[in-house]
Amino acid sequence: MADDLLTVLTRFHREVVQPQFDQLSARVGGVEKQATDLRSDMLTHFDDLYLRLDRMETDFQSMRAAIGRLEDRVARLQERMASMEGRMASLEDHMTSLESEIKELKERLAALEARAEGVENRNGPSEETSTLRSELAGLRSELTRIEQRVAKLELHN
Numbered sequence: 001m002a003d004d005l006l007t008v009l010t011r012f013h014r015e016v017v018q019p020q021f022d023q024l025s026a027r028v029g030g031v032e033k034q035a036t037d038l039r040s041d042m043l044t045h046f047d048d049l050y051l052r053l054d055r056m057e058t059d060f061q062s063m064r065a066a067i068g069r070l071e072d073r074v075a076r077l078q079e080r081m082a083s084m085e086g087r088m089a090s091l092e093d094h095m096t097s098l099e100s101e102i103k104e105l106k107e108r109l110a111a112l113e114a115r116a117e118g119v120e121n122r123n124g125p126s127e128e129t130s131t132l133r134s135e136l137a138g139l140r141s142e143l144t145r146i147e148q149r150v151a152k153l154e155l156h157n
Contacts, residue, residue: 091153098150105143112136 113136120129
């Protein structure tokens with residue numbers, strides 16, 4: 001009876017249990033292959049992501065350096081602008097001074113012309129008054145030339 005039981009159990013194992021274990025083993029092997037394939041795909045994707053991140057980091061560092069250079073350049077330009085503004089203010093002050101001097105010279109020239117005319121009216125035309133009139137005309141033309149130069153400078157500002 002013991003032999004019969006062993007035979008029955010052996011047969012049961014071979015016909016029922018073993019095929020189920022074989023099926024289960026085949027299924028597990030398929031799942032293991034799928035898991036291995038999935039893991040390989042995931043690692044490949046992660047590698048691609050890391051490469052992209054590295055490129056992005058490199059680009060970021062390049063942009064950061066470029067922005068730093070631009071900021072430095074803007075700072076230098078601001079310094080130059082401040083210097084130029086100071087020089088411009090100085091030139092404007094000088095221009096105002098020149099304009100007031102021109103005005104004063106015009107007034108003095110007009111007074112000299114009036115005096116020369118008065119002397120000429122009292123004493124009559126003479127060589128001295130003629131020379132004085134010639135010098136006054138030269139001063140008047142020089143004053144006009146200076147005014148034109150000042151006007152030209154004002155246009156550039």
